[in-house]
Amino acid sequence: MTEKVLMKGNEAIAEAAIRAGCRHYFGYPITPQTEIAAYMAKRMPKIGGTFLQAESEIAAINMVYGVSAAGKRVMTSSSSPGISLKGEGLSYLAGADLPAVIVNAQRGGPGLGGIQPSQSDYFQATRGGGHGDYHMIVLAPASVQEMAELTIRGFELADEYRMTAMILADGTTGQMMEPVSFDFEVKEPPAKPWATTGTKMARPHNIVNSLYLVPEELEQGNLDRYARYELIKEKEAKAEMYLTDDAEIVIAAFGIAARVSRNAVDEARANGIKAGLIRPITVWPFPDKAFKSVLPHTKAVLSVELSMGQMIEDVLLAVNGQAPVTLVNRVGGMIPSPEQVYQAIVEAAKKGGN
Numbered sequence: 001m002t003e004k005v006l007m008k009g010n011e012a013i014a015e016a017a018i019r020a021g022c023r024h025y026f027g028y029p030i031t032p033q034t035e036i037a038a039y040m041a042k043r044m045p046k047i048g049g050t051f052l053q054a055e056s057e058i059a060a061i062n063m064v065y066g067v068s069a070a071g072k073r074v075m076t077s078s079s080s081p082g083i084s085l086k087g088e089g090l091s092y093l094a095g096a097d098l099p100a101v102i103v104n105a106q107r108g109g110p111g112l113g114g115i116q117p118s119q120s121d122y123f124q125a126t127r128g129g130g131h132g133d134y135h136m137i138v139l140a141p142a143s144v145q146e147m148a149e150l151t152i153r154g155f156e157l158a159d160e161y162r163m164t165a166m167i168l169a170d171g172t173t174g175q176m177m178e179p180v181s182f183d184f185e186v187k188e189p190p191a192k193p194w195a196t197t198g199t200k201m202a203r204p205h206n207i208v209n210s211l212y213l214v215p216e217e218l219e220q221g222n223l224d225r226y227a228r229y230e231l232i233k234e235k236e237a238k239a240e241m242y243l244t245d246d247a248e249i250v251i252a253a254f255g256i257a258a259r260v261s262r263n264a265v266d267e268a269r270a271n272g273i274k275a276g277l278i279r280p281i282t283v284w285p286f287p288d289k290a291f292k293s294v295l296p297h298t299k300a301v302l303s304v305e306l307s308m309g310q311m312i313e314d315v316l317l318a319v320n321g322q323a324p325v326t327l328v329n330r331v332g333g334m335i336p337s338p339e340q341v342y343q344a345i346v347e348a349a350k351k352g353g354n
Helices: 009-019 034-047 057-069 080-085 087-095 122-126 144-161 171-175 215-236 255-270 288-297 311-319 338-351
Strands: 005-008 024-027 050-053 074-078 100-106 137-139 164-170 177-180 239-242 249-252 275-280 282-284 300-305 325-329
Touching: 005 009, 009 034, 009 100, 009 144, 009 164, 009 171, 009 177, 024 034, 024 057, 034 050, 034 171, 057 074, 057 080, 057 087, 057 100, 074 080, 080 087, 080 100, 087 164, 100 144, 100 171, 122 164, 122 282, 137 144, 144 164, 144 171, 144 177, 144 215, 164 171, 164 255, 171 255, 239 255, 249 255, 249 288, 249 311, 249 338, 255 275, 255 300, 255 338, 275 288, 288 311, 300 311, 300 338, 311 325, 325 338
Parallel strands: 024 050, 024 074, 074 100, 100 164, 137 164, 249 275, 249 300, 300 325
Antiparallel strands: 005 177, 137 282, 239 275
């Protein structure tokens, strides 16, 4: 029988990172992700790891850059304004092709906003987060179990593709407590012949850098990076499909919004409405094929979000005009209720998708 432990989502992320071989964590306290830093502060000294509360989010992300350049698994975490401060460092990591895991337990914004949950950092996460042409792999957990599992997967993907992986959570999934099992396989980190570990006079020098003064070299670097991104889009896009085989009304939702939406889908089915749910697990790469697969029988798509409408743009691109797409949302730290989503399903069903 698999043993389960009752944990907060933030704590599950921290424990999973440790089990993935992360021995270096740099962060700065900000609500609602502070439990990650607190957990790492307790655990890292006991396992020979390094916990350091940096003087700022900017300092923390640059410490991540240094440890990653040395070939070690490393993580930082923050919440929305803190991630903005890390933006320059995220771009440097991308420009130097360095793997790392970044956690964003989102809070409401813009500005300082509030400490309640939000999904309004979707654009920031899926469009890079900093300056220049680049992407991060962005994983969106919807349960405490997934907080753990996707953290492990984030380290694996970061190493495999030499890029940053972000765990895009929110204040609710970070703070809620659920049983979680850590009984899953953790792959050994791959060899990193590019790391700056000292040559011991046995190999040429490795240089980790994101500065290119020859424009042709910078252009080629960007082209190579985007060729890698196309491979990631083909191989790594993931979504959960719930009751979508015959669904006429399809909900698109991730994270806590998907938890709410699943209840609304069940209610709709109980009342004779063919509803289903597509839950993106990767929001970059976005699971376009999941949406294309349901279009032959779909009359309407509802994008349920804790934002003013950000993921809906990717949904619209995936649907490509073959069904109407409508936003169902709450913002400012508010969460759509199952009743709100259910009523939106009823209205869509009445319209018949027209």
